[in-house]
Amino acid sequence: MKYESQGVAKLYFIAAIGLFVGQILFGVIMGVQYISGDFLFPEIPFNVARMVHTNLLIVWLLFGFMGSAYYLVPEESERELFSPFLAKLMFWVFLVAGALTILGYLLVPYATLAEITMNDLLPTMGREFLEQPTITKIGIVIVALSFLFNIGMTILTGRKTVITLVLLTGLAGLAVFFLFSFYNPDNLILDKYFWWFVVHLWVEGVWELIMASLLAYVLIKVTGVDREVIEKWLYIIIAMALISGLVGTGHHFFWIGTPDYWQWLGSIFSALEPIPFFMMTLFAFNVVNKRRRDHPNKAAVLWALGTAVMAFLGAGVWGFLHTLAPVNYYTHGTQITAAHGHMAFYGAYVMVVLTMISYSMPIMRGHKASNERAQVFEMWSFWLMTVSMVFITLFLTGAGILQVYLQRYSEAPLGFMVTQDKLAIFYIMREVAGLVFLAGLIVYILSFFVKGKEVEVI
Amino acid sequence: MRETFTKGMARNIYYGGGVFFFLVLIGLTVDTVVSLPKTDNSENLTEQVAAGKRLWERNDCIGCHTLLGEGAYFAPELGNVYTRFGESTEAIKGFIKSRPKNGIPNRRSMPQFNFTDEELEALAQFLKYSDGIKTARDWPPNIQG
Ligand code: HEM
Ligand code: HEM
Ligand SMILES: [Fe+2]
Numbered sequence: 001m002k003y004e005s006q007g008v009a010k011l012y013f014i015a016a017i018g019l020f021v022g023q024i025l026f027g028v029i030m031g032v033q034y035i036s037g038d039f040l041f042p043e044i045p046f047n048v049a050r051m052v053h054t055n056l057l058i059v060w061l062l063f064g065f066m067g068s069a070y071y072l073v074p075e076e077s078e079r080e081l082f083s084p085f086l087a088k089l090m091f092w093v094f095l096v097a098g099a100l101t102i103l104g105y106l107l108v109p110y111a112t113l114a115e116i117t118m119n120d121l122l123p124t125m126g127r128e129f130l131e132q133p134t135i136t137k138i139g140i141v142i143v144a145l146s147f148l149f150n151i152g153m154t155i156l157t158g159r160k161t162v163i164t165l166v167l168l169t170g171l172a173g174l175a176v177f178f179l180f181s182f183y184n185p186d187n188l189i190l191d192k193y194f195w196w197f198v199v200h201l202w203v204e205g206v207w208e209l210i211m212a213s214l215l216a217y218v219l220i221k222v223t224g225v226d227r228e229v230i231e232k233w234l235y236i237i238i239a240m241a242l243i244s245g246l247v248g249t250g251h252h253f254f255w256i257g258t259p260d261y262w263q264w265l266g267s268i269f270s271a272l273e274p275i276p277f278f279m280m281t282l283f284a285f286n287v288v289n290k291r292r293r294d295h296p297n298k299a300a301v302l303w304a305l306g307t308a309v310m311a312f313l314g315a316g317v318w319g320f321l322h323t324l325a326p327v328n329y330y331t332h333g334t335q336i337t338a339a340h341g342h343m344a345f346y347g348a349y350v351m352v353v354l355t356m357i358s359y360s361m362p363i364m365r366g367h368k369a370s371n372e373r374a375q376v377f378e379m380w381s382f383w384l385m386t387v388s389m390v391f392i393t394l395f396l397t398g399a400g401i402l403q404v405y406l407q408r409y410s411e412a413p414l415g416f417m418v419t420q421d422k423l424a425i426f427y428i429m430r431e432v433a434g435l436v437f438l439a440g441l442i443v444y445i446l447s448f449f450v451k452g453k454e455v456e457v458i
Numbered sequence: 459m460r461e462t463f464t465k466g467m468a469r470n471i472y473y474g475g476g477v478f479f480f481l482v483l484i485g486l487t488v489d490t491v492v493s494l495p496k497t498d499n500s501e502n503l504t505e506q507v508a509a510g511k512r513l514w515e516r517n518d519c520i521g522c523h524t525l526l527g528e529g530a531y532f533a534p535e536l537g538n539v540y541t542r543f544g545e546s547t548e549a550i551k552g553f554i555k556s557r558p559k560n561g562i563p564n565r566r567s568m569p570q571f572n573f574t575d576e577e578l579e580a581l582a583q584f585l586k587y588s589d590g591i592k593t594a595r596d597w598p599p600n601i602q603g
Contacts, residue, residue, distance in 0.1 A: 037566030043559040051518065078486075190498075235471070247482055257499075419602075
């Protein structure tokens with residue numbers, strides 16, 4: 001570690017991993033509910049488990065992004081963090097606010113939570129992914145602004161690199177687009193339309209900037225390839241992300257009462273969205289092949305390459321699968337959507353955060369890389385989680401294709417619930433794969449505690 | 459990448475492309491918002507419907523159901539439930555009211571929310587309004603949603 005203040009990242013990463021475990025436990029609970037509908041009913045209804053699962057995902061990814069920025073920015077900017085104290089303070093604020101919100105979901109009925117947090121004053125709750133009480137949303141904004149201030153001051157008063165500037169743009173965009181979560185008009189179409197300004201413009205817009213810059217940073221570090229080459233790739237990747245992804249938002253405006261031209265615009269532009277993800281794959285393999293040194297942290301290299309491949313599969317291939325309007329007419333809001341959502345989130349954002357953790361955590365603990373045995377554990381967890389996620393995606397895709405056929409395509413369409421009964425076998429297999437994923441996550445955590453002959457001390 | 463394609467060119471494509479398509483998105487957004495009244499059923503967006511939407515949100519119905527194909531995939535699409543239930547708000551209210559408190563053994567069950575009659579009416583009116591939104595190609599493909 002070149003700068004002492006980089007160490008605050010450790011707190012953020014530990015919290016991220018802890019919340020990741022919570023996310024997966026609730027995923028596994030929902031997996032059971034999909035097989036045996038009354039599991040934990042009425043104590044933990046499906047919708048509660050779902051908001052815990054998805055909100056924990058978002059919160060731990062945010063912890064991961066912030067931790068990554070706190071680690072990366074001082075080193076790139078060649079100075080200490082502007083205010084390590086503020087970074088630590090905001091860590092606790094965010095953790096407590098997040099924990100209280102999740103406890104609120106679990107301990108009182110959602111309607112009661114809405115009441116005690118005075119949702120009526122500024123109603124923002126009860127929309128997918130944005131279930132947080134309004135007061136939590138305000139907390140998120142405060143944390144995000146303090147974070148941006150801290151990172152921004154460090155970057156702007158230090159050495160500016162393409163990586164830090166792209167990262168800063170992505171993080172600022174993240175905060176700005178989140179503001180749309182406060183806009184909740186009575187008009188359902190307007191509500192839905194601007195809801196996507198948070199969700200789509202995050203994952204298929206500004207988050208891609210964050211992802212690409214983190215990946216570029218780790219690749220520079222583990223391969224020693226010239227910065228000029230990497231920066232050129234970075235620019236062209238994020239250029240393609242914005243060129244395709246901004247108007248690509250239209251692939252969500254096919255069937256919600258928005259004008260017909262979105263059928264064309266949404267289909268064409270979103271069909272280009274796989275390009276930046278494909279370029280990330282080319283980029284990662286290219287750079288690793290041209291490496292100037294063999295970094296002892298093999299696990300980090302594996303995560304970096306894995307991210308590039310899985311993001312392309314999940315976002316690029318599985319996204320393209322249902323993004324053209326004539327296909328989406330049948331697949332919209334089915335298990336196909338869930339299949340894509342899982343592999344895309346995992347392949348792009350989960351994996352890029354785990355890549356950063358894999359690279360930086362050993363250094364923060366005083367070694368250039370973890371010992372061999374620990375790395376073997378980590379690589380096992382990589383394969384367990386990644387392969388089981390591929391299977392989760394395949395089983396959900398199977399369920400989705402059958403669902404579309406039975407419920408929407410065949411001559412005599414079946415009702416929703418009747419169709420679901422016929423998909424049981426897929427849901428059972430998905431749950432088995434989910435348990436393997438959980439096992440992989442446990443191995444991942446163990447890898448931090450495995451002792452062995454330590455490599456180079458720094 | 460070849461040397462003839464410089465970092466400066468890549469940067470310009472990023473800034474130029476990013477700004478340009480952001481402006482395009484804003485333009486299209488303005489046009490969309492302006493032309494919404496043709497499809498958005500706003501003539502039927504009453505106070506009661508708005509109250510129904512708040513109830514829909516306050517109970518996180520979207521955590522199990524889809525509405526116009528967005529939401530969760532655990533329970534049926536509700537953007538056309540008014541049509542599916544024979545265009546009867548009474549049938550919708552009857553269904554919501556009759557959910558057993560402890561669920562139905564072994565089946566996916568909807569909670570009993572203990573709504574008042576007034577609340578039930580507002581929710582049913584909200585679902586009727588949603589069904590009245592004119593979606594392209596009359597999505598969903600059939601009555602099953
Ligand atoms: C890492 C990037 C991405 C992530 C994390 C992601 C995630 C998601 C998620 C979670 C949903 C479901 C939203 C909901 O609940 O309604 C979704 C929907 C969708 N995504 Fe992505 N996505 C990504 C990239 C892409 C790309 C590149 C494409 C196109 C090539 C794409 C096409 C779609 C489409 C068409 C839908 C709508 C599905 C429907 O109609 O039900 N996504 N995405
Ligand atoms: C142990 C494995 C997991 C299981 C069994 C599981 C299960 C589920 C279930 C049942 C749903 C709800 C689908 C519905 O609405 O009907 C869901 C939603 C979701 N999960 Fe997972 N999950 C798992 C792991 C993950 C992981 C690792 C991620 C992120 C990388 C993730 C991200 C999501 C997202 C984004 C949604 C919302 C999807 C959408 O709206 O399309 N899950 N999950
Ligand atoms: Fe999208």
